[in-house]
Amino acid sequence: MKHKILNCPIFAVIALSFVFCVASCTKTEYRTVEDPAYIRVFNNLTYTLTLDNKEEAQPFFCMFIDPEFDASGKPIGGTAIGDFLDKRNIYAAPNAAHAGLSTSKYNPEYPGKELVPTAPILNGFDLTNWAQVPAGKRRFLFMARPISSVPFAQLPDEQQRKVFLDTIIDLSSREVYTLHILQKDFKTKENGLYVRQETFHKQAFSDTLTYVNFYNLSAKGFLQADLAQKLPVPGTTRSLRYGLLDTMNIFITHIQPSVNAAGSTVQQRIPNFSYQYAGQMQRNIDAPKVTPYYGFPIFLQNKNKVYSDTWQYIQFFAPAIDPRTAVSYLEPPSVPGGLTEPAVKDGTFGYILMDHTQYAPSYYLNTFFPGLTVNVHSGTANPRTFGVVNSIEVVNGNAFLTTVQRKYPQPIY
């Protein structure tokens, strides 16, 4: 009798179906994008609403790519949705740093924290911060929304209808794009989308150098505006607060920390790598174009083959001012004290310090940035310094650093 039951095929069928039932719960569907373009979206509108500019839209968005609308004209979906698009961080790290660590829904960039298919490694560049979207003509719709952690679709109806920007852009297949929501005119408060096709993955960069280029994406008329009108921006980069002239020369000075006889750290510039001319920065928001990259060597620490602790002191000067001969500017690494310096207010001088030891991410929009190199645990070396590709964007008195890294060997513990 017992043998009959156990041999009975029904028993096996029941047991198997149970197993299948349980196993089916973990079905995974992978999302793929046919013929993709790679995009990364930044919201450069850092203003806060005050009584003076209260009629402007809240600079906090829900982005729709190829939006779909319901019968009443409200966006309800699309190819991609990026909700909680907050103002960008001062530093856009080369890896998807916020994805696993942040507990906030607010997204400092797109894709940022969104779980969407990201771009592959292209010519050695790690593009996990770029999202895949189908190439071709794409409609981008940015809806202004209140700052809260309520998802867009669950907001009250009237708050889902504030169109901020609605535009169509053409994306080519397998190209890399950086998109910026920018203020185009400081006086009329006109805003627009700035689309830059990146070329860093096509350029012949050396592994042993690190690169940086500069953009001035400030609004028309920002520098010329009344000083008081620039005040409400909270904690803005001190030295760039009032804006820079449309054409500025860039000088990079490399600073090497060392320990003196008394045991304290001293910051000193490397004499042969001081005031290095790194090209010109021109204000350009109408014709997006990649500016030339300036490369410099990684100054490895003395007796250390893999690690560098130098940092860069970047100065912006109006043309004809030469920091090597002009005596009225403090010599790096000294920092001018405060805004009393007349040049800061008329936009002929500005500076930023790429010193990771002074950089504080919690202090939004200050003068200090992480370095123009990346120090990570790679192989058996911890840390090891790698050259990366950086972009520094000056937008209405703020500066932002974006870093792209190459693939490097994974750490061995």
Added chain:
Amino acid sequence: MRPDILAINQKTVGRQTGGMRSGSMKILFWLALLLNTLFIHACKNKDLDLYVESDKYSNAADFIGNNYNLSLFYAALKQADLLDMLKQEGPYTLFAPTNKAFNDLGIVRASDFANMKQDSLRQLLLYHMLPRRLYTSDVPPNTIDNKYVNMMEKELFIGYKNQKVCAECTLISDFYVNGSKSVLATQNIVLANGVLHVVDKVLKYNPTIQDVLNSKPEYSLFIALLKRMGDWNRLGEPANTTVFAPNNEAFEKAGITANDIAQLDPGKYGKRLSRVYLLYNHFFLSDMAIYGQLPGSGYYGSPYYRARIVGDELYYFGISANTPMEPFIIHSQAPEANTPLRISNFQPGYQTDYKADNGVVHGINGLLVLPEEALIKEETKTSQQ
């Protein structure tokens, strides 16, 4: 797993343990069958209707009638024949002024409404209602100027401050409609046909700012000054103006009479003499509480608001950072950059936040610029360059 392997294994086990095992295998079979049935059965989701609408809420008319603190509002609704409407389906949102709010306007007993024109009373009351349900959660926190069309088909400007600075701090949850405040305890009162928020001020509305000022005899000298200085016409135009209106007492304190104003020569005075009271903007006093102070430091360095006086740009009008939020005037350049030239103060709350289609009027009780201070001198002209 292949069924035959399973069967062989089971056969071996059965042989070793004998008859005892055959019973338990049978049970195991039935248990497996049962488990599987249950598993499949679990996929079926029967709709459970756990939510039963409560019928214990009263309608708007009954709620107001049963609330002693809203007895004057009830009397007004009765006088204006609106109670029947408030018993209907709705939905309505009511901003119900307390008895204290009516007392501030000089209305102390129900019979006081009898003297009013029924039609304008009706309009005033409809101004306090929205033809929809609006809970505080529908308004984005820490925002101002959320506009909702009321039953008089005018926009109400709603602001909401919802802030908890630290885990142990008290939750600030203030709901403002046209500058009238509803505190946490009296917000979101659920009604069968809507929602009610108790507010501390009666909402006041006139079509234009000229109408607001004309309707109040205490501003006659101020009107005379505006007319004399050529700033009166703007207040009838659609462009927004927020007016900080000094009353006649303020002029008397400064020793200025109607005759003095009539004899002013507008060309001899800086624009600030009259324009210090006019902001080319639209805001309620509560908007400053919601947005908070401007960045900066110091008593007058980080005020709630500061704006250049139109036509006299060396001077600023501001609202100071201290608790009574004093309106002040300040010269923009050193050495007086952080010391106000003159300070005033607001009239009581019920004399502020008078809404018109083209702005708001707030009563103040002192002059900010005396005529002799605004005289254009030669040396002032050179210092302006």
